[in-house]
Amino acid sequence: MQGTMLYGPRDIRFEHRPDPTITKPTDAILRLSATCVCGSDLWPYRGIAQLKQPTPMGHEYCGIVEEVGKEVRNIKSGQFVVGSFAASDNTCVICKDGYQSSCVQREFMSTAQASLLRVPLADGTLVATRDLPPKELIPSLLAASDVLGTGWFAADAANVKPGTTAVVVGDGAVGLLAVLSAKQMGAERIIAMSRHEARQKLAREFGATDIVSERGDEGIARIKDLTNGIGADSVCECVGAQESMMQAIRSTRPGGYVSYVGVPHGVELDGEQLFYAEIHLHGGPAPVRRYLPDLINLVLTEKINPGKVFDLTLPLDQVAEGYRAMDERRAIKALLRP
């Protein structure tokens, strides 16, 4: 098959790769209906996260099951499935508690920008739909695999509830879907921090009631203005940088909640500053598998349309252009069709 490899900063190649095979009896092989480029792929693409060797790319996927290992019980050939970027057994005590992304058997997916994909722990990782879904819902089902599930976790970990005021820091696909998630969870006011017109528009469409384009002290002052001077109940940090993390913490009221869902790069939190902020802080790799059945249902019943974050669709062999478009912020998120 053909698959995507990153050789070094901005050096994406689509090239011949060995076909994946069943290596453990709990594996499944999928023929992908769609895959995509993630904001987190840009860290190594930009050389900020360093690679030691050429590395296969991609961790978002949905598709049709081609083959299953002999210990796979619930997933069957021919089914349409969506899985999380973190494979999990869904039976260990950590999974049972809803933290499948920290499963004791966790494996991070990393070869999904390809036509075929091996998924470990298939019974635990994959969720099948009853029927093959209509083509037009594929982008939204693909979104559930990571960015929707991660945005949902951002809103959930930030304790968004009916009537609360939520702020979303970051206008990438995850931030935009944290807006959609906060709306679904009943937030009364949703403030999106964005200085990019197309993204502001989509944020409003997903449920943002206010847009704040300022950053740093000015951005915090604007949030305080909008929240009776005390800060927001719930703030979702959807970037992973020092500035955005401090923006989030300083925009939250004492006793409020900050979530962070992007891998932090170069973030250091000062203990004393955190102490006096008196916030709740929760984050990590999103336990997408916890939410997948509900999210798939919301998509299939057309209650949400998270697929709108894909503003660029390319054939898989043009994956390098997908990276370029996202790196240059010409696209929010690039969907790739094998």
Place this chain on the structure above:
Amino acid sequence: MQGTMLYGPRDIRFEHRPDPTITKPTDAILRLSATCVCGSDLWPYRGIAQLKQPTPMGHEYCGIVEEVGKEVRNIKSGQFVVGSFAASDNTCVICKDGYQSSCVQREFMSTAQASLLRVPLADGTLVATRDLPPKELIPSLLAASDVLGTGWFAADAANVKPGTTAVVVGDGAVGLLAVLSAKQMGAERIIAMSRHEARQKLAREFGATDIVSERGDEGIARIKDLTNGIGADSVCECVGAQESMMQAIRSTRPGGYVSYVGVPHGVELDGEQLFYAEIHLHGGPAPVRRYLPDLINLVLTEKINPGKVFDLTLPLDQVAEGYRAMDERRAIKALLRP
């Protein structure tokens, strides 16, 4: 009156100070029944937190109301009262949400190692008992003013619930009372980390089921051994140092809860490490006022005896010896009688 001043590292003086007076109509003046030395007082005493000038000391107190300002409605002369180390109006939106220690009008108390004390925002800050309490309960009522309330917050913020496994890092008075609090909240297993025999004994008396004396990697390995290899549900960090904070975070299972209740000194949290730990983190100056009515009730009905943390009682004029004994770990906590 006579009061306590810190002039510099290890230079405590008990000296003439002006009598406090009502400076705002919401103030009250108390004649203290008891006060004490706090673990947090040792930071400036040891010169780790630096002072710019001679500074009055003390923030834990209970006593009899001598006088109230003309806007004080609920607190009356002659009543016995306990207050938090943080004065609060108890009416602002942050107080209403239970975070009185971050009240919009918050003032930290700082002159309580004396015979008389001015308390701002008396109606919000102070809780009166119905009758004058018996003398033998004064130490436990004094504990409610800070160390018990702070230990209680540690257990609450770490989400201790019936049946959970809780770890307490730190065997000072706050840590020991976090053990007592976890027991009250129904924790099934309470692991106290301590290498000091007298403190281990009191921890067991307060409800600890296990003692771990190892620290660092070894300490974490012991906690994992005791928790099926995955870490504890709830961990209370009751020190405020880098090593203890990392001990706490690394002893918690993914999805578990870490609280931290001592002012952090030199603590820096690495964002990426925190991310993959996937814990909930909550802390800050304990909102003692939220818990005071219940804690006073538990003391008066003799369901708890937190006053046991005072293993040294001195006349107030020997306050300097109280600091020395705690600095040298000869005493857990020194009670001072004016």
